[in-house]
Amino acid sequence: MTNIGEIMNKCNSSTFNLNLDKYYPNSHKIYHKGNIYKDLLVSMRQIKLSNGELVPVYDTSGNYTETNKIIDINQGLAPNRKKFYLSEKPLTQLAYAKKGIITPEMEYVAIRENMALDVTLGASKTKFNYPITPEFVREQILQGKAIIPANINHPELEPMIIGRNFLVKVNANIGNSAVSSSLSEEVEKLIWAVTWGADTVMDLSTGKDISITREYIIRNSPVPIGTVPIYQALEKVGGIAEDLSWEVMREVLIEQAKQGVDYFTIHAGVLKEHIPLTQNRVTGIVSRGGAIMAKWCMAHNKQNFLYTNFSEICEIMQQYDVSFSLGDGLRPGCIADANDEAQFAELKTQGELNKIAYSFDVQTMNEGPGHVPLDKIEENMQKQLSWCNEAPFYTLGPLVIDFAAGYDHIASAIGAANIANYGCAMLCYVTPKEHLGLPNKKDVKDGLIAYKIAAFAADLAKGHPAAYYRNLQMSKARFEFRWDDQFNLSIDPVVAREFHDETLPKDAAKSAHFCSMCGPKFCSMKIHQEIKNFSAANIK
């Protein structure tokens, strides 16, 4: 970890305080204590309902939403995690899991995922029939089925887990490109993203100043940060793919690992022999990293240097507990190319690499598509589970049609919900600007909300008790005409209230037993209450 004071003083308007009331009315932060590690404080958000009930929900916003907390991004967040390190130089989470040790991070995520189990749920209502205990977390990591991406040099982070037996997670991409964007904007995007539920954030910057941008992002991030190190390597060689080398890449990996990046996308599965398989595709290679490595292979007529040096990459990542996100450089770029030979050849290679990483105690997930029609999504998940030893799958979308430009957050949320239901552990969001331009704040929020819906849809389908509990609260509030509670329990309370108030702005309407859609005479729920009264008298 670099000393933030030395390099960071670049932002003028650098303080942030996200008053929770502004985005999540009637919510406040709560902290749940640990059992094994008594001083652990696991942060959550709690919604207070009008009937006095308290509904705890998962929260990714870190300290930014604590009451009256003012955070100076030139200082960074407090390195709270550090005091729980099990040694001066901690091992990877996977190494601890192999030794049978439950780490503070494992207990943290167990409590974080588990919040609703205190609540009487009617357990029979869900098919999610195993308890999320710290030991369960350890076992899932030991089996390679889940990862806790948490670089030992990112002590500002609140641990989270990625695996199909936990809540489905969502990643948001930020980062400047050569064409647009500035440093302070990127940090603001980070904070904005975690406010709207980003579980991890990838910094995909490709312009100048990418080291300093990344430093600001990591030091101010309560969530894991991922990067694609080949982008920085390419900058170092002036943008000429042929000039890349293992030595340049190695330097970048070490710099970023030391800085605290939590996971690296590494396109080591793009083999030279796979490239001809893309020749007849409609849209060829659409991954930036994949295209860069393919070009290097062709120019040098050599095997991908990320593949040939994979063990050394593992050694670097193992020292800092950086997790792998094995890139899918040959993912399909359109429906017509989905599930083709090139794509699956790379996935199979990813599976080999998973095994090598595991032997180095490096936690690993696999990246996946992209663009896949609804009928071909399940095959992706099945092959990944089978070939990659059930490691967490992390997909971009997939988009289920290609011509929804301007609405690709919706076209891809449909695919994302499906693949998550089949077992995908994390979804990389897509914004409405995908394929068209760089997302602004509104796009980031719209993308995240679409993806939180997709993730929750899968959580509910899989029967995660926390998801079921939160969802049930909304249904009850709806039936009991508790309008304020409906707004506050929604994914975006302020918009829900605004939409309601457009037609019925009066305060009295907040307790009215009807709404503007049907009016008082046609309200089915009102009539149903009357039917219940009949029934009590006549039927039973």
Add this chain to the structure above:
Amino acid sequence: MTNIGEIMNKCNSSTFNLNLDKYYPNSHKIYHKGNIYKDLLVSMRQIKLSNGELVPVYDTSGNYTETNKIIDINQGLAPNRKKFYLSEKPLTQLAYAKKGIITPEMEYVAIRENMALDVTLGASKTKFNYPITPEFVREQILQGKAIIPANINHPELEPMIIGRNFLVKVNANIGNSAVSSSLSEEVEKLIWAVTWGADTVMDLSTGKDISITREYIIRNSPVPIGTVPIYQALEKVGGIAEDLSWEVMREVLIEQAKQGVDYFTIHAGVLKEHIPLTQNRVTGIVSRGGAIMAKWCMAHNKQNFLYTNFSEICEIMQQYDVSFSLGDGLRPGCIADANDEAQFAELKTQGELNKIAYSFDVQTMNEGPGHVPLDKIEENMQKQLSWCNEAPFYTLGPLVIDFAAGYDHIASAIGAANIANYGCAMLCYVTPKEHLGLPNKKDVKDGLIAYKIAAFAADLAKGHPAAYYRNLQMSKARFEFRWDDQFNLSIDPVVAREFHDETLPKDAAKSAHFCSMCGPKFCSMKIHQEIKNFSAANIK
């Protein structure tokens, strides 16, 4: 059919001309001629690409988007369909199908669905391996697997077909309620809805003046119009459900059938004995029609009069070829209530009613949920196909989570795409205002676009050649950096262009071989072109 001149002269600013260029640049209307019926003119939209290719696409906007056509809604659309009637007093489409007769409507929809088959597609690319011929249409109707909702008194309509072996259709609801909305606004919403792809429109008005509103809507609609006649019946008895009677309902059915309504939602499947099954639900009965009929049953301690008079309803509808949309009055109103005993009891009753309707030559589809988690969607479709003799299924969403208020168009588009992929034939859209208020124009458009994406996703998954062809054009335009073509092929060209131009507004960027997302150095597609050049020299 009432004489429009007699009752319609209420709108002041009553003329409409939707210049296609405004919403769909580089598009124009084309008309495809019939083979059996030589004078048939089947309307489509054709997109002209920059490389000279012409891409025909399905179009629901009727004459409103014809160049320089000005339509006065006080006059209504031309009754073009009438000149093709096979007799003075035509039979239902199902009756003709039983007689082995291919009607003009059958040929019309065959051509309309079939447009892409002229185009070389690489047929092996899709698994949709039967040709959509007029005879195929007749067979599907004969088997009860598809319907052409087309009241003989709605000659302004352009025929369309609903069935799972055709393109998935989308319905948009409009209509005023007691709380809000005016006559001219409703007609404007209709035109707006068909501009954005509504295949049918339901008029759910419940306020005063519902007859005149409906008259305006039907006379100006190129798409089938559906209604829920019980709403008008309830108005007639002052909003008191207990005062409803078969006589009142009968009068309403005859009025609306004569007026030209193409399909009726009839809640005849809500039986008295089903009502106790809803007592332990979280959200009870959430269908307006279902709640009204349940209340009537309880108040009178009698069986649902729509069920006991079902044969007479069939006789009325058969005279005008009004199709049934058998209502799902007991659909679940939340995830917790999905797929319960009450819901499936009603669906089974719907299946009985389908058989009766068939015996009267009345075309029939079944309505379905509602709110269903992802893992329970397929069961809905399977049971409907099995119990209702493979009649078309028509569902509202379903929403896959309950707490996305403000974004329910997305939460439900996920469910809609899935159920359509399993075989649902028509999707009733949900707008962002669902559960909160009445949709405005923006909401109607947002809801329709989300649902067109869901419908296309299912079409692609099922391999419909027209969907595959349109989608492929977009992928090719993307790979070849034909930016204008990408915009024009998109579901909403104007928004796609606006989003692109936010970051790269210059005209030169429209032919640039990169975009603002990655910038020139990191463009994977650009690099892939270079790789192709390498390959040509080195690999082959």
